[in-house]
Amino acid sequence: MNILYDEHLDGVLPRVDKRQLLSALEVELPDLTVLSRSEDLRPYECDGLSAYRTMPLLVLLPERVEQVQSILRICHRLQVPVVARGSGTGLSGGALPLEQGVLLVMSRFNRILEINAQGRYARVQPGVRNLAISQAAAPLNLYYAPDPSSQIACSIGGNVAENAGGVHCLKYGLTVHNLLQVEILTVEGEKLTLGAESLDCPGFDLLALFTGSEGMLGVVTEVTVKLLPKPQVAKVLLAAFDSVEKAGAAVGSIIAAGIIPGGLEMMDNLAIRAAEDFIHAGYPVDAAAILLCELDGVESDVHDDCARVRQILIEAGATEVRLAQDEAERVRFWAGRKNAFPAVGRLSPDYYCMDGTIPRRALPGVLNSIAELSREYELRVANVFHAGDGNMHPLILFDANRPGELERAEQLGGRILELCVSVGGSITGEHGVGREKINQMCAQFNAEELTAFHAIKAAFDPAGLLNPGKNIPTLHRCAEFGAMHVHHGQLPFPELERF
Amino acid sequence: MNILYDEHLDGVLPRVDKRQLLSALEVELPDLTVLSRSEDLRPYECDGLSAYRTMPLLVLLPERVEQVQSILRICHRLQVPVVARGSGTGLSGGALPLEQGVLLVMSRFNRILEINAQGRYARVQPGVRNLAISQAAAPLNLYYAPDPSSQIACSIGGNVAENAGGVHCLKYGLTVHNLLQVEILTVEGEKLTLGAESLDCPGFDLLALFTGSEGMLGVVTEVTVKLLPKPQVAKVLLAAFDSVEKAGAAVGSIIAAGIIPGGLEMMDNLAIRAAEDFIHAGYPVDAAAILLCELDGVESDVHDDCARVRQILIEAGATEVRLAQDEAERVRFWAGRKNAFPAVGRLSPDYYCMDGTIPRRALPGVLNSIAELSREYELRVANVFHAGDGNMHPLILFDANRPGELERAEQLGGRILELCVSVGGSITGEHGVGREKINQMCAQFNAEELTAFHAIKAAFDPAGLLNPGKNIPTLHRCAEFGAMHVHHGQLPFPELERF
Known part of the structure; x- marks a missing residue:
């Protein structure tokens, strides 16, 4: 799966004159950090999708917007491809470098410029980490809602590029729903402001168009995100089921009852056992599937909703419903879910994490079909996912050292994504298309x-x-x-x- | 203000051969309703912005998507401009016809195709009225949130074209935030599906790009909207203030406290008195400004929020805070607000309704500046608006029969919009740019x-x-x-x- 060069770009992109490029950078940007030795480039050869690796031509580490502007102008003049990158935590190879292109690393743009309680927004540089925004807003009792699992490391510029999601997106939306404005530079280095500080903005909605465009339309230089008031309380219910179909159907019933949980997550038996072995979260290891349903808001409201959800879960055939009795148990319930990927990783030398979205009503059928495909390809599949918004993360277990297993895993992954499309879903929920899913x-x-x-x-x-x-x-x-x-x-x- | 032809289009658009066009339509679409006599065209010469009028070349009333497809292909082949229109309630002239173009009226596409409780969406044709969606979903205890004042008449296709808003957009977002998918036809009659039934969709976000594009990118043929569960209860607080600045500042304080009202509306003294004379809503006629704050959700939550908002209003200097004691009083409070435009219309032979958006923090300053401009131009201005999201609707009162007043009103309107831009706001909140605000x-x-x-x-x-x-x-x-x-x-x- 090591792709050193994308053959589809052959003959499409011009060859770059590296010496000419280096000399232009040196003359026009004498104080720019430029990495060009192979040992310095090595750490940048992949992002979070480490199966794909390419050494970039050069790595550039600007610190000021004017430098980025000059870099883009030079590259435009010399027709050099540019791949922008934040923290490099993306899982679809969106920041995979090009042999014949520069890697524009924005991680030094890490300043929080403004936190405004009345306007309820934060204005930050693109290299600021997702979690750092919520930490900075915490004294005002505000936070930034989208929470990808990588939030401790991933940068907001990358979140914009990939339209990142997270556990709480069911209730609070994806990145695009939580942005007010971004400043970008075009390929020619022109500065554009997309969106506005106010709710609506006339003209075409370029802010939404740009969000999730994976670095193909411009480079983000500043981001203004919406901040939300922190919910007063959060409670978690854990429900066990003797079939994945029943758990899938319960998800639909909760939503159809008009309840919008802060998070609604599902794990199947393979994932439950892996997580329990690893984290000791207190999961019922005999259950075919569990649901974790978090309800957040004001005290009384959450109390009422917990009762309603419990009733729905029981009617949907749950064999057991447990409310986390205290904050420690709530955190433990989530710890199992949040560590499910590394936990499954302990079961198998390799695993391949998929990311597809399906309409909620299709959940039971798709889970069945994945089980069938798993038998057909003779590879185990663990299911861990954001059930509430239909965003699935099947984990395909394989051993790359066994001949043919890697290829089978890739084929199975492709079949699962096509299954998602065939029921009216999509090939990505929150990880983006990048290099990985371009064929799908x-x-x-x-x-x-x-x-x-x-x-x-x-x-x-x-x-x-x-x-x-x-x-x-x-x-x-x-x-x-x-x-x-x-x-x-x-x-x-x-x-x-x-x- | 009667603009019979846009001189900026002279020499840009080709002259149309009407006979050739009519014969192509007759041959390829023998059963299409085509209006061409001047008395039949007259009702279509304007939309809700009736100061601008142009007779279209032809009015076409298709009933099937294939007909729309053929119309677009014929017009593309013959290079005939096309203006699509729904119910024609728009306030910025977005559906103003062209002398040298066809008016494509989509009002016969008025079928609700599907209401899905589990997927919580409605799939409808573009000519379906906004309110009809909520009516159809009511038996499932669901509704469609965006509620323009014209919701009894305006069509969902027009809502998509203009990214329509309404009283409840502060909490529930604009049209773009409440869409899942639209089917469109391109200028060449190609069918495209934008968005997906699921939350995220890969590729560029063409659904958001298309929403609010005012008929410039394609023609909507089907819309899938999100449905929300109806709130259990709604309560309204009315607060009186002795200055508009204090009322404006109170709006910011409510939002900064982390409360998201279902609606948060403001009226100044001129609007209060006009509405009270007309509707007898029980407003305090001596107040410089009132705020109407609706809180909706589950009972206990709404109860708590009412208490918090009351406290904030008092701290912000409210001279009186009243909770509507029953549903009849709540409806009366809103009736005054919803009829404020016709009420103000009784004070003056003519009025001009503006639509600008400003950041909430700028409210007090902008209200002051509008008062100054009102004195400078010697024209009364009534302020009635969606205060919570900073969407202002200043109403400029004038008498078109007095020489120069119309021009002064237009100039004053332009100054108010430029004022909005200068404080970081925008020239439209929910009415769109259309023909009216193209210069701004x-x-x-x-x-x-x-x-x-x-x-x-x-x-x-x-x-x-x-x-x-x-x-x-x-x-x-x-x-x-x-x-x-x-x-x-x-x-x-x-x-x-x-x-």
């Missing part, structure tokens, strides 16, 4: 839809210099992959093929 | 930002056939208007001037 985009979208994406890309970056080879596949790639929806017997807009 | 867009955005809009437009509609002359001004227009931010001494991208 061909199953997700038809030629007209991909063409609309290409036209948007061309509107911002006609030469295709920003993060090429990620997020949006070429129609050519889709035709090769064999999943292209060909319309009227022909590929539309062949002139857009250069992306 | 030049003050809102700089040349680079407008260029990004033009590039987006070109990506979807390179010939500029969809609703030309609305929403996004040409750089040429801005240069004439004198508000263009010229960068490096030149207008960028002159080749994009054709929009």
Whole structure:
């Protein structure tokens, strides 16, 4: 699975004259930190998707917006591809470097510029860590809601690029729902302000368009996020089921009853046992599935909702429903869930974490189909996921040292994502497309839809210099992959093929 | 203010061969309703912004998506501009027809296709009225949150085109926050699905880009909206103040305390007296300003919040705080607010309703400046607005029969919108830009930002056939208007001037 170079970019991107680039950087940006020796580049060869590795041409570590602006102008002039990167925790290879491109590392932009209680927002630089925003807002009893598992390390600029999610997105939305404004630089180094401090903004909604665009439309230089008041109390219910279908159906019943939990998570038996062995969270190890349902808000409201959810769970066939009796037990219940990935990692030399989304009503059927696929490919699959919003994270267990297992795992992963699409879902919930899922985009979208994406890309970056080879596949790639929806017997807009 | 033709479109749009167009429609769509006689066209010459009127070339009333598809293909082939329209209740002239274009009326697409409680969504045709969705969902105890004042008449397709708001948007968001998916047809009649039934969707966020694009990127043919559970109870507090500044400051304090009211509305003395004379809502007619604060949710929660808000209002200097004692009084409090526009209309032969948004913290200062401008232009201004989200609706009172008053009213309106921009706000909150505020867009955005809009437009509609002359001004227009931010001494991208 080590991809050293994306063959689809061959002949598309120009070869870069490294000496010319280095000398331009030296003349125009004498105080810029530039890494070019192979031992210095090594730590940057991958992001959180470590199966894919490429050594970048150069790593640039600017500290001021003007430096970023000059870098973009130089790269634009010399036609050098640019991959921007925050903390590098992304799981889909969105920040995977290019052999023939610079890696623009934004981690030195780590200042919190303003916390405003009345406007209820925080204005920060893109390299600020997700959790650092909530920590800075805590004295005002406010916090930033989206909470990816990597929140201790991941940066807000990367969150914007990937439209990051988290356990609490069911109630509080994805990154895009929690932004007011971003400042970006275009591929030519022009500064644009997208969104506004106020709720609505006229013109096209470029803020939403930019969020989740995976570094293909510009580089984030400042982010203004909404802050929310901290909920007074949070309670967690744990429910055990003797079948995953029943647990899946219970999720739908809770939502249909008009309750919006702060978090609603599901684990199947393999995941339960792995987590219990590792964390001793107190999970029922014989259950086929458990649900963790967190209810947050004001005391009395949470109390009422707990009673209603308990009733729904029992009616849905739960064999046991437990309310965490104190804060320590609540934290323990969550610790099992949050450490489920490393816990499953202890069961198998390798695992492959998927990220797909399905409509909630499809949960029971899809869980069944995944079990069937698991038997067909003779690979174990653990299911741990954000059940409330239908965002699944099946973990495929394999041993890369056994011949053929890696390939089988990849094929099984592809089948699971296609299953998600076939029930009206999507190939990513919160990890993004990046390099990893670019082929599955061909199953997700038809030629007209991909063409609309290409036209948007061309509107911002006609030469295709920003993060090429990620997020949006070429129609050519889709035709090769064999999943292209060909319309009227022909590929539309062949002139857009250069992306 | 009667604009019969937009001189900025002269020489930009081709002349249409009406006979050729009629014959193409007749051959390819023999059963399509086509209106072409002047008396049939008259009812369509304006939308809710009735000061602007233009007779369309033809009015087309399709009933099936295939017909819309054929219309778009024919118009694309013959290079005929197309203005799509729903119920025509918009207040910024977004559906103002073109003398040399067809008006595509979508009101016959009025079927509710699906109400799904578990998925908590409704799938409807674009001509379905906003309120009809909530009515259809009521038996399931669900509703659609965005509630423009025109909700009894306005259509969901128009809501998508304008990103409509309403009294409850502070808590529940604008249209864009309440959509899951839309089906559109491109200018070439290609069908695209934007968004997904699930929370996240990979690729660029074209759903958000399309929402609020005012008919410039495509035509909506189907909409899937989110439904919310109906709140158990709603209570309204009325607070009186002896200055508008104090009322404005109280709004900020409520929000900063972490309370999110269902609605938070403000009226000044002129509006209070007008509404009281008209509706007898029980408002204190001597107050300089009142706030109406609705709190909704579960019983106990609402009870606690009412107590907290009352305390904040008193600390902010309220001279009186009243809780509506029963449902009848609650409805009466709201009736005064909801009829404030016609009530103010009784004070003056004409009035001009503005729509600007400002950051909440700027409320007291902006209200003061509006009072100063009112004195400078010798025109009364009544203030009635969604205070909680900073969305202002100043009503400028004038008499069009007195020479010069109309012009003074327009100038004053322009100054108020520029004031909104200068404090970091925007020229529209929920009414859109349309034809009305196209010049103010030049003050809102700089040349680079407008260029990004033009590039987006070109990506979807390179010939500029969809609703030309609305929403996004040409750089040429801005240069004439004198508000263009010229960068490096030149207008960028002159080749994009054709929009």
